[in-house]
Structure formats: C-alpha cells, structure tokens
Amino acid sequence: MNQVSQEGLIDWAGPIAEGALTTIEIAVLSYAxxxxxxxxxxxxxxxxWAPLRGLATAYSTAVRAIPELxxxxLLYYAGPPALTAIANALGFAGNVTINGFVTAVGVLAFVQGAYMTEVLRGAILAIPGGQLEAANAFGFSPWARFSRIVIPGMLPNAIPGMSNLWLILIKDTALVSVIGFNELFFTIQxxxxxxxxxxxxxxxxxxxxxxxxxxxxxxxxRLERYVRRGQPATEEA
Structure with missing residues (x-):
C-alpha cells in the first residue's frame, strides 16, 4: 500500500464508518x-377468509417478482410527483418529498415483508396440529394461543429462513447507492x-x-440454539 492510498484510507475512515452505521440502521429498521x-x-x-388470503398471496407473489432496484x-423518482398530485387533488397545497433514508427503509421493508410472509407461513404450518387443537380445547384466547403456542412453535423452524433474509438484506442495502444516499457502498464509491x-x-x-x-x-x-433448547439434538450423518 503506497503513501497516497494510506492517506486516502485515513481521510475516508470517518465517512466510511458513518456509511457502515447508516447501512446497519437501514437494515435493522427494514428488517423490523x-x-x-x-x-x-x-x-x-x-x-x-378467502379475500384476505387472496390479498396476502397477491402481495407476496407480486413483490417477490419485482426487482428491489x-x-x-420508482419510489424515489416517481413517488414524489405522484403523491404531490394526489395531495393537490385532495386540497392539500405543496410538494411532497421523499428522502433517501425513507425510500431505502420503505422499499426494503416492503420487500422483506413479502419474503418474511412465506417464511413465517411455512413455519406456522410446521407446528403440530395437536398443539393448536389442545390450545383451543383449553379455551385459550387468540392472543394467548398466538403468544404461547404459535410463536414458540414456529421460531425453531423460522430462524434459519429469517437469518438468510437478514443476510440478503445487508447486501441489498448497497442498492440504495443508485439514489445517491450516503450508505456504505455509496461512500465507498x-x-x-x-x-x-x-x-x-x-x-x-x-x-x-x-x-x-x-x-x-x-x-x-446462538438465537437458534436458544429457541431449540430442550429439543433433542439432530444427529449428523
């Protein structure tokens, strides 16, 4: 590494650290x-309810089929004019603006929600039916059934998929560089x-x-080991 490169790396260390922190903030908010x-x-x-199932299916299918980029x-460049036109039609004056951070979190969260829908649906379906029937037989309320049976039952099956979605999300934050927002990849560029x-x-x-x-x-x-505590260990071949 020559002296010019060393000086450049030192000069840009602060902005790069800030960009990395921004990337983590975008990823955490989008994931949540x-x-x-x-x-x-x-x-x-x-x-x-069939209409509700159809709406959720359309959401997860359509969003997963469209590139995040x-x-x-669309949201960053076409969103403000469209929202401004709607606001003006409703009698609200002024221009609607959307900054890069809101765009990044909004789009990535929307896409994450579609993929997370399928991961969690599969995890819920993997819960033994007898557990849910027992909860109904004991008169559990919907919230008690969800918090005491569904969540503990689905987490062991959902964690691997949730982990993969988080790792993909971290890398997808680099796409935000196309709208000129100062996250990690844009700062590196x-x-x-x-x-x-x-x-x-x-x-x-x-x-x-x-x-x-x-x-x-x-x-x-570590989280997966925690949620699987008490379960018999799977023997490796």
Whole structure:
C-alpha cells in the first residue's frame, strides 16, 4: 500500500464508518418493519377468509417478482410527483418529498415483508396440529394461543429462513447507492473515485460486509440454539 492510498484510507475512515452505521440502521429498521409485515401477511395467508388470503398471496407473489432496484427508483423518482398530485387533488397545497433514508427503509421493508410472509407461513404450518387443537380445547384466547403456542412453535423452524433474509438484506442495502444516499457502498464509491484507489476501497467494502454477515450469522446461530433448547439434538450423518 503506497503513501497516497494510506492517506486516502485515513481521510475516508470517518465517512466510511458513518456509511457502515447508516447501512446497519437501514437494515435493522427494514428488517423490523418487514417482520411485522411478514406476521400480518402470514396470518392473512392462513386466514379462513378467502379475500384476505387472496390479498396476502397477491402481495407476496407480486413483490417477490419485482426487482428491489426498480422499486427504489420508482419510489424515489416517481413517488414524489405522484403523491404531490394526489395531495393537490385532495386540497392539500405543496410538494411532497421523499428522502433517501425513507425510500431505502420503505422499499426494503416492503420487500422483506413479502419474503418474511412465506417464511413465517411455512413455519406456522410446521407446528403440530395437536398443539393448536389442545390450545383451543383449553379455551385459550387468540392472543394467548398466538403468544404461547404459535410463536414458540414456529421460531425453531423460522430462524434459519429469517437469518438468510437478514443476510440478503445487508447486501441489498448497497442498492440504495443508485439514489445517491450516503450508505456504505455509496461512500465507498466516492472514496474510490476521489482517490483512484479502487481496489483498496472496494476490498475494504468487502471486508466490512463480510464482518457484518459473519457477526450476524453467529448471533442467529446462538438465537437458534436458544429457541431449540430442550429439543433433542439432530444427529449428523
């Protein structure tokens, strides 16, 4: 590493750290909102009411079929004019604006919710039917049934899929760079272009993303061991 590269890396260390923190903030908020949407979507997919099932199925199918990049561009560039027109039609004056952070969280959470819907639906279906029948026989309220039977029963089956969605989400935050928001990847691009040390900074980005994913994998593995406590260990072949 030459002196110019070293100085460039030192100069950009602060902005890169801020970009990494912003990336984590976007990922955490998107994941949390996506988890709520997934719970709602999975409940709707399993609802006995056909219109609700159809709506949830349309949501999970359509959103998973559209690239996140397209949704980001649509919301950021086409969203404000459309929302402004609607607001003006309703009698509200002024222009509606959407900043990059709101766009990133909104789109990524919306997409996460669609994938989370299918992960949680499958986990709920894996719960032995006898447990749910027993809860009904003992007169559990819907909330007690959900909190004491459904959540503990589905988590062991849902955690692997939820872990994969989180890892994908961390990498998908790089897509936000196309709208010019200062998350990690956009900051790395700026640093690489200004110093012409592309290999150094893109390699640094790879190391940072790798550190995030390895740390996340370890945390999810620990969480899975916790939710599976008391279950017989699966023998490896």
């Amino acid at each position: 909102i996506g988890l709520v949407l997934g719970l709602i979507g999975a409940s709707a997919r399993l609802s006995p 397209l949704l980001l561009i 700026q640093a690489a272009d200004s110093t012409r040390a592309q290999f150094l900074f893109y390699a640094a980005a790879g190391v940072i993303y790798l550190a995030m994913t390895l740390t996340s994998t370890a945390l999810f593995a």
